Amino acid sequence: MDLRGKTLSASGFHSPVRGKIDILDDVLIEIDVAGAIKAIHRYGDPNYRTIRDAREATGELVTLPNGSYLLPGFVDLHVHAPQYPQLGDALDVPLEAWLQKHTFPLEARYEDLVFARHVYGLLVDDLLANGTTTALYFATIHQQATRALVDICLERGQRALIGKVAMDNPQECPDYYRDASSDAALEGTRALIDYVRGHPDNGESRVLPVVTPRFIPSCTDATLEGLGAIARECGCHVQTHCSESDWEHGYVLTRHGMTDTESLDRFGLLRRGTVLAHANFLTAGDMETIKAREAAVAHCPLSNAYFANAVFPLRAALEKGLHVGLGTDISGGPSASMLENARGAILVSRMLQSGVDPNVPAESRSTFGPAQIDFRDAFHIATAGGGAALDLPVGQFTPGYQFDAIVIDTAHEKGTVRLFEDRDAGEGILQKIIYTASRPNIAATWVGGRSV
């Protein structure tokens, strides 16, 4: 149901502040005609009853059933849209071999617009059904296929940030799949920005363009420099991969004599609205630089388990005050579900803290120090943290923010949540949702108040 201009009576949860869950118990959420949250009235507020009765009298009140809980829609900070056919496949080789042997050949197929439309339609529908209301997408080098992804997101109503991938380094990119020159990479980037901004159906800027150097190994210095200038001129978001594996981190140290973060900063690519995927091997200085530039990290716990050779120190980054959101990294990660990735983030944080080698005595198994996060942090980075990383008013139920939301039906018989009235209450319900919910439990999804 379209909730623009309506008032929703619901219970649910959000986490505007890291480590804290705000329980929304029988609240009224007023949504304006443009799909933004106008006001929130809590049960017990002096005017609660009057407002509720008035909305009911005019037919503007919509009430969620018992056992259903409202959450902010998920913000997936790292998705490779063209890799969807490869989800759950080819996870047994190192990153550099995976790119050359599996991923570049697949991405090269998006020359074919019919194939692109088919895959992108499936992906956007599946992500919406999984509760992802905002996605930050890498597309491919192809202009037409990337435009098709923009069109599909606008048609289906998903909030999306989309980049034409720039990759022109002949040393690291195959002949059959790379931008023909630095000029071609830069012109293609500008053309996509113009297409998104001038799209007749994008008056609300639901889709935004993103400057997208694939990663330093794939790009020549001329392209990195030119993309930094475009980001500055156009005021665009930026996305790239950063210090993601031993090989990649070492490659940049050898080529530029500095870390990815230092190099990206030198090219003007670290800004508010820059999202660095993975970022596993950041130095303390890198973290300070990212914080100073107000850039963000997309934590991709499942993908990191396969390709990173390390666990991103999420807790340290959060405690330092970096912007961090969560990414599925389709298809480096084998799940399109942000819930599964939230669970992955908790799991790997615990392994980082405890250490994992059973042959090492318990007293000395841990080599890292405090790293463990809980469901509160995982929920925060999957929602409000992602919104803050993108500097967009999404991911929390606060007046002025977009009404991007999902309903978790905890009683759905094909779902995987089982609540017991005599023991489950308060935050414990959210904990069970984070640990056990799956796609059948997601009963409704709204973006900007529109049902999608």
Ligand SMILES: O=c1[nH]c(=O)c2nc[nH]c2[nH]1
């Ligand atoms: O997980 C990843 N997926 C990719 O497509 C990619 N390209 C560079 N580095 C990458 N890492």
